[in-house]
Amino acid sequence: MITLRKSVLATSILVALSASSLIGINQAVAQEATEQADDFEVISISRKRPESLQEVPIAVTAISEKMIESAGIERPGDFIGLIPNVTMVDAANVGDTQVTIRGIVSTRDAEGTFAYVVDGVLMTNPNSFNEELLDVSQIEVLKGPQGALYGRNAVSGAIIVTTKMPADELEGRVTLGVGNNNSQRINGVISGPLSENVRGRLTASYKTTDGFYENVFTGEDDSVDYLDDTNIRGRLIWDVSDDLTLDFRASMGKVEGGAINYNAVFALPSFVANGFDPAFNKDVNEVDINFAFNVPGINKQDTTELSLKADWDLDGMDVTAVLAYNDLEEDLISDGTSATFYGYELTPQCQTDRASLNNAPGALGGADRTDLFGNFFAPFGVFPPGVEFTGVYGPFTPLSCDGYQYQERSQSDISGELRFTSDDNDADLRWIGGVYFAEIERDVVVAYGADTGQGFLSQAYVPPTGPNPTDLLFSDTFDTSVMSAFGQLEYDLSEQWELAVALRYDYEDREVNNNVPNVTASGLNVNTYVNGVLGPINPAFNANPNGIPNRSRSFSQWQPKVTLGYAASENINWYASYGVGFRSGGFNSIGTEATLDFWFNANGNGTPGDAVNAQLIVKDEYDKEVTTNIELGFKSKMMNNKVKLNAAVFSTTVDDNQFFEFFAGPFGLLRAVTTIEELAIQGFELDINAQVTEDITVFGGMGLLDSEIKENRNRPLSVGNKAPQAADETFTFGVSWDYTLTADVFMTTRLDWQYVGETFFHSLQGTGPEETAQSLPTIWDFFGTLGGGVPPGPHPVNFENASRDAYSTVNLRVSFDADDWNLAIWAKNLTDEKYLQEVIPTPEFGGSFIQPSARDSYGIDFTYRF
DSSP, rough: HHHHHHHHHHHHHHHHHHHHHHHHHHHHHHHOOOOOOOOOOOOEETSSOEEEETTOOOOOOEEEEEHHHHHHHSSHHHTTTTTTEEEEEEOTTTTTTEEEEEEEEOOOSSSSSOOOOEEEOOOOOOGGGOOOOOEEEEEEEEEEEHHHOOOTTTTEEEEEEEEEESSSOEEEEEEEEEEEEEEEEEEEEEESSSSSSSHHHEEEEEEOOOOOOTTTTTSSSSSSSSSEEEEEEEEEEEEESEEEEEEEEEEEEEEOOOOOOOEEEEEOOOHHTTTOOOOGBOOOOGGGBBBSSSSSSEEEEEEEEEEEEEEEEEETEEEEEEEEEEEEEEEEEEOOGGGGGTTTTTTTHHHHHHHOOOOOOOTTTTOOOHHHOTTTTTOBOOOOTTSSSSSOOSOOSSSSSOOOOEEEEEEEOOOOOOOEEESSSTTSEEEEEEEEEEEEEEEEEEEOOOOOOOOOOSSSSSOSSSSSSSSEEEEEEEEEEEEEEEEEEEEESSSSEEEEEEEEEEEEEEEEOOOSSSSOOSOOOOGGGEEEEOOOSSTTTOOOOOOOOOEEEEEEEEEEEEEEEESSSSSSSEEEEEEEEEEEOOOOOTTTTHHHHHHHOSSSSSOOOOHHHOOOOSEEOOOOOOEEEEEEEEEETTTTTOOOOOEEEEEEEEEEEEEEEEEEETTEEEEEEEEEEEEEEEEEEEEEEOSSSSSSSEEEEEEEEEEEEEEEEGGGGGSSOOOOOOOOOEEEEEEEEEEEOSSEEEEEEEEEHHHHOOOOOOSOOOOOOHHHHHHHHHOOOTTTSSSSOOOOOOOOOOTOOSSSSEEEEEEEEEEEEEESEEEEEEEESSTTOOEEEEEEEEETTTEHHHHHEEEEEEEEEEEEEE
């Protein structure tokens, strides 16, 4: 692995140097050219002041308003696919996005890994990122730690969105769109002056789609990956005086969509060796997806965002003050996983359902419902009543036997920033300084319970007398206080050299309070009994019979960044940087450690964990994450500015990388954040934009990663494996053709191709020498001791077939534009590439949960402008 790392690094530097040499040759040619240079220059605000994109010493990709329109960018996934070494998973529920930038992935149930800034306001709402991108003028994606200026969580980079300013004259537009899968959308904008010194802009949108997949149990084609999304946003600019401007933003959003749309895949070669069907050890990419649940997932979200930004122009400096408030109310309910482990096997509703909903052959008295469960024991097998604790049901089934799950993810926060910036951008010395604060309250609920066939109450705790009694509950309130101070100095050492030094100090105080009532489970789930005694709804009560204690902890970090820039010529700029990023530690839901210890870790008390002995080290709290990055890059223009070529090589070390894991067992599904103590990543990226002719532009990018887990105490067998969710290779390529059809109509055709290499979603990957030489125990080792249909163990899991295959997609958009209207015909995933959106390996379960990606979509949009 070390040899490979040096090879990748050396190759990257060689490519960069070769490219810069080519630029030098083309400079001479360009200087002799007589044609007029392209004066259009993209302005970046990545260092919180306007600078030329090609001169700012940061690896940053800017997406202009023209590109946003020609590529049909509506949501973050649309632009993420245009950038090398950046990928995204959009699964589980609306807004549950995981963005990977240079091998560092954002984490469910923890803080993000990148700063998300809209119109100069740092967004703290975790769902803000995956909202509709309406009325946007520019998007910038910064790669590498940006903590010195953007603070907490910017360990992998930052994404900056700039929306359109309110207009000086009345203007507006209305867009109507339709597409396959009963997709419809309408949005509109109106903007203009409200008085002599006040301008406003109002945007509204509604989008709906039935989605790509059908629930074969109910026959509904609008209950799996459907979406209904409504947004209203307003912005006011008040020029109070020549020196003071106030910028007020407000938005409200309401979303409802499908949730928890997964299938299960086993990775148990021991079952196959014992005569079971090969489906018990199947490649995740070869599974025929089948959604057949009796509790369709429903995710509801209501968001409110308010912010006020004041810009005051003083003598010698600009003062910016920001105050922001965000509120998110979110809940979801979906099918459960308890049937796999017989939790509700003996309940009346489960017995009733199994009488008609089973795939046992008719010769065995069964209903032969292979349309719902597949062939008998391939791998799922459901018997009618009378044959108990023997089948393999799988999760998310048509049966009430699997129970249900309910979740809440609600947050309210207030934050503010006061920033002072020197106002002479041409001075030799330029500076920025400021302070930041945030107060965040987040409520997290995960509940599992019985499906009695009487409907569902959408609430954290349902008593045994209710229609859907709760049997396992995690419910906590997380309070976070943040204080930061930051500053940056940029000094021109000469006409060619610039030195920038930035430093930030972050302090976070965190507290978690438990909200779970001290009561027992309902008694309906047989797995809640221990030695004949009904247990509590949260295992942490076993060690804390008088109440689960609250917890608190503080985290702090200095985040420096040093950048040296060198203008080799008018068209070539080199930079080298060293930077540190910080992501605060935090807490898992109280009871996580106790639950996993009971089922998976040996303690000598006769619990199921004695038979499994997974030796997990998962605590109810986790440490802060610190990222250190060293980078060398260049930016260039050649052929009279018609070709822009940028490249960077980097080496990153991540200490205590926060990694999200799912644990599945008789308790249901459990979400927890663990840490990988040391992760090393290095890579190379290159992007090019070339105006081939007056009408044709080609563009593309390449991203290469080489990552290695150096230390992982929770999963020691993963040492030597790759970083989770970090594809080794990403490529992008596209072409845009502008053509004048008539004197009044202009046509633009844009084609985009994206390639994402093989991706592992877990630290355990079934390929490392230590991992393949030793067994990884599963809960089936415990069930093998009980007799019945599970053969005696060991039953280790093998994840060599649990990576997502490489895939590529093609998007096409053709638009016709006139003075007051635009007509666009578009297609996404034009070739109907079938690939997985997410793979969630769950080692102790003995397999993975998988979700498919969107299929081909196409439609037509019409816009009228006035």
